[in-house]
Amino acid sequence: MNTANISIKDFVHTLEKPSKKWYFWVAVLSIISLFGIYALIRQMIEGQIITGMRDNAVWGIYTANFVFFMGLSYAGALISCTSQLLRIKWTKPLMRMAELLTVSSLIVGAPFILFCLGRLDRIHYLLFYGRIQSPITWDVIAISTDLVFCIAFLYFTHIRDFAKLRDYPNLNTANWRKKMYKILALGYKGTADQKKYLHQAHDIMAAIIIPTAIIAYSLLSLLFSMSLRPGWHSTIFSPYFVVTAGYSGVALLIVVMWIYRKTQKLEDHITNLHFNYLGFALILLTFIYAYFCFSEYLTDWYNQTETLHLLLSKFSDFSQFGWLSLFHIVFAFIVPVIVLGFPWLRSINSVTLVSLFIVLALWVKRYLIVVPTLETPFIPIQDIRPEYVNYSASWVEWALSVSGIAVIILIFTVASKIAPIIPVSEVSDAHNLEKPKLLFKTKGE
């Protein structure tokens, strides 16, 4: 890891006037995103009848996406903030990617729960008539708070790089961007006082984001566990959700690292060491996640009621959710343990490929949390038309889901054109970090 010699000069070429390829890539992502907006407009005009959601399965892949993207945001926040607070040097090059992952997945993920609303035009009623006792109200408050905090934290980590770009001679970029760097740098010159203030702001924000993110994601689990439905009503859902979020977030961070390493040739900054360390984290999280899954399903299986038995039988029935369950088990437990467990199977590419499948498997897991339970109600269903009982996502839902992914990639693409994807100032100062504020001191300190 080359930290001492890192300079803004190494990244200026990635920030200067974009190539035609870049514009083409942005255009493709924009078209996909706009198609999602078209699908949303169609849904708002025609109603939820054009989605797969019905009287019984009132939630579907929108809710799975909501839980999934919120989870990604949580992991990014945890990595970047603990790295800041504990002055962890090796994670410094990854901080911006983690922060961007947090902000982009929050921006994209939060609206997905709104798409489940039958009357989206009445969303402001939640503000006027929202019940403070409802987990949905808690969620809205927590997620919006978390989003503001994470955007602020992302900005804080950019200030010193903006100052460097402002001072960079002959930066070949548009004038508005130079003005933007000047404004956003807040007149940072690197004086002792300014360094102190910036570190304090960083530390305070990092310290408050960690509990906010944990609260937000725990509250998300309460949307499910507060109900008495089989498969949802579980006391371990909050920590289970937090662990799942960390697991999927770390896996996606590895994928993002791999993409930037390849596309921006960052082999000097994102090294084998980063993949190794995150690989350790991944294997640890695999076992913790497996432990939670085992605890959840064992208690369900052992105490199964009639409805719970019906629900669990769907996970082993290959005409229902059997294939999805198998995909989840294979790629969230078995493959990571095999690939990361045996030294001769480990490499940057294999770890990345496993991470990609973990991300997919954990999206499937969110789907398996949401849909089978809704298809297994307590009360016998009177109108047993298959389309009312069994959920199947429509093109509208898939369009919005794909466009959500496109928006995240678009945010990464544009953000890495505004500032280096490696936080240059953070990395170059990694050996000269401000000491963290101590809770207590020993004699002589």
Add this chain to the structure above:
Amino acid sequence: MNSLKKIIKNITYALIIVTVNLLSVSEVSAKVQAKKERVRMKMYYSKNDAGERLISIGLTAGSGKKMHGLKNEKVILNSTANDSTFTLAILETDSLGLINLYLANDYKFPMDENGISIIKASYGGDDTYRSISKELEIADIEFDFTFEIDDSVKYLIIKANKIDREENKTPINELDIKIGVQRLYSVLPIDIVETNEDGIGKLEIPDDLPGDAEGNLTFVAKIEDHDEFGTVTKSASHEWGTPVSYEVKPLPRQLYTDEAPIWMIAAVFITLLGAWYHFFLSISKLIKLKKSA
């Protein structure tokens, strides 16, 4: 002679072929008819308290678990009086095979001199379903309520009259009328009275019926599925109930009521206050940073 034999033979063959063909055609048509599903039609007439009339028609086919409503099928509703028929409405069944036709209280059916209207619903059938029709004879009825106290005993007197084309009233004899008191969700039955030759029925009303805050009771008179009058409901209010105050106690502050428990509001606000305090604290550091530039 041979030629005559030949002609007779040919004619015989021709007749056999025609007969066989005719038989097979009639057999096929009979099979087609036999393949058509039998349809059932149910028809009800009712008149509510406001005098509005409702004609309900249900079209079903199949039997047992396979019974289903015929949706989007046309039903013609004709009204007949004094040998003249005219079309009242052409209606279409809904997704459950039902039709509900509401008629305003001032709408008048064509009636004969006895005050009888004949309403006929006809379904023409199609390639799958057989045709069917059903008739209802309807006469208009009116209830009049009188409230009397005789020797401290309360009596509800109800008079049933049939109304003819000229609005003349004829008392209805031997009509069973159900009397009840309207409660919040349903009618509390009191008794059934039978009218005499003057169309009058008399019922003793208990003293202890709980009324509203002013002691008002709403008495409901009803006849159900009568051959001539259908289902008819009429109500009237009178201060014969025991006044009951229905004060609703305010619900406690709980998770399941409108107002949240104080501890929950406090917990949310303290948490948010703490979080946003730190946010603004870090922003204040940035302001200091900018000022020191």
